[in-house]
Amino acid sequence: MNMAGLLKKLKAREWAYALAALTFIIAQVWMDLKMPDYMNLITQIAQGGMDPKTGLAWGLSDIWKNGGCMLLCAFGSMVCSVITSFFVVRIAANFSARLRELLYRKVQGFSMAEMNRFNTASLITRTTNDVQQVQMLITMGLQMMIKAPITAVWVITKIAGKQWQWSLSVAAAVAFMLASIAVVLLLVTPKFVRVQKLTDDMNRITRESLSGIRIVRAYNAEDFQREKFERVNEDFTKANLFTGRITAFLNPVMNMTMNGISLVIYWVGAAVINSAGMQEVWGLFGDMVVFMSYGMQIISSFMMLAVMFMIAPRSIVSARRINEVLEVEEMIKDGEGVGETWETGTVEFRDVSFRYPDSEEDVLSHISFKAEKGQTVAFIGSTGCGKSTVVNLVSRFYDASKGKVMVDGHCVREYKKSELAGKIGYVSQKALLFSGDIQSNVNFGDNGADEAMVKKAVEISQSTDFVEAVKGGIRGHVAQNGNNFSGGQKQRLSIARAVARRAEIYIFDDTFSALDYKTDRELRARLRTEMKDSTCLVVAQRIGTIMDADLILVMENGKVVGQGTHRELLENCPAYQEIAYSQMSEEELKHA
Secondary structure, eight states: HHHHHEEEETHHHHHHHHHHHHHHHHOOOOHHHHHHHHHHHHHHHHHHHHHTTTOSSSOOOHHHHHHHHHHHHHHHHHHHHHHHHHHHHHHHHHHHHHHHHHHHHHHHHHHHHTTTTTTHHHHHHHOOOOOOOOHHHHHHHHHHHHHHHHHHHHHHHHTTTTTTHHHHHHHHHHHHHHHHHHHHHHHHHHHHHHHHHHHHHHHHHHHHHTTTTHHHTTTHHHHHHHHHHHHHHHHHHHHHHHHHHHHHHHHHHHHHHHHHHHHHHHHHHHHHHHHHHHHHHHHHHHHHHHHHHHHOOOOOOOHHHHHHHHHHHHHHHHHHHHHHHHHHOSSSSSOOOOSSSSSSEEEEEEEEEEEOOOOOOOOOEEEEEEETOOOOOEEEESOOOHHHHHHHHHTTOOOOOEEEEETEEGGGSSOOOHHHHEEEEEEOSSSOOOOOHHHHSOOOOOOOHHHHHHHHHHHHTTTTHHHHSSTTTGGEOOOOOTTOOOHHHHHHHHHHHTTOOOOEEEEESSSTTTTTHHEEEEEEHHHHHHHSSSSSEEEEEEHHHTTOOEEEEEEEETTEEEOHHHHHHHHHOOOHHHHHHHHSSSSHHOOO
């Protein structure tokens, strides 16, 4: 399902616009084909003779009358064309806007598993460039692809029964054009697929170079990145040149065919008129003039189709790419909803195992623990041991492969996504701020915090000092990705965003790594006081961050190798001892 699947998303009003456009196209074609009839009458009037209807001799007024009718037809054709364009543009613009919205909504609902299928650059290309290609096809297709066959069929019915030599000449010209179009399509369609993929690569490399500009400059990697870009740009240029050269071949072919058919019609007409009697000469001459006009109409129709066939392959490829996103079956689906729960702020893992899609091995194996309301549960271990994956299962970024993840006594699969998210204040491993101001970043989404609550959240997160130093305070400007703040400042504002949510459960995924020890200690002390009734899940690398947790889970290779309090683990867990003594001295640990 490609273009046809997308067209099913047109609304009833847009189908009505399409029907109206079709009506005006038919009217335009009728007027265009009526003009040769008046031309034939003017030719007969110029020969002299009698009007068969009135029996009177033709006069100059009859030429003016038929010429005026031709002008009216030409003007009416222009008006119909303008009205058709109005309807078609409305359809295309509304449809493309809806496609972009559908793509955006679909991507917003993707879990991490679906996001891994499409890279960010590809999703941007599909939402912009691919939608634009489809819009162009609709804009031109509703006019050209409908008008051309209607014109061709109508003309054929009008010239049927005329001189067979002329009909055969036009048929041969049409067959030649169709063969040329077929050859071009076979050559360019595979290249259009490659062009769209190369567009993804261009966007990806450009995005990487711009977002990582500091790293690129720090390592003098400008030439390296430039070479990467130039390689893709060269491939992109070659593919576009190939498709451009092949499709450009159609223009001279069409012009040659049009000029050739004119010569053939006149050459055949000369032979036919030369062999006709005196009484038939003027009639045949009039037929030749009319046939020439109709022949040009047919050739023009196929020229319009040729233009469409140059646009259609790329648009069809784009439609396929759009459908690939829209037809993705989401792995994380809404539950029926839970409503009121008999537990509050509890998180429990019951023999949970997890593996990523298409992976052969479990990332997590048989994880079991329970966090009661008001408790702090921490996860520590080496890089890649599965700490972040555990908390990602609580937020349903992924679903467990085996076992159950429980929140407030219910499996997370039973919750609606929005319902579960409303219970959780999440601070990601990578601190991310959105362009706008500080207040909009702290009072984000459905936090519903007023200005006083925003200021309190900023104060709790130890951000007051630098927020007040910003021009405008909490109304201060935040650049894209928060680039006008340091890593530690972004982390504290991310924590403020979670605090403003006033959630039952807080998840801190390695959130304190960019903070100095003093700020880390003060921030955790303040969080303990302010969030004493909320459950906290903390992923950390530093022992100092989690020493006061109610329960610490030590992880290795996706398994829990020890759990308990700091003192218990120091006594009976070798893995925890190794981490602890690598970061702090025995005296510091004893003092702590």
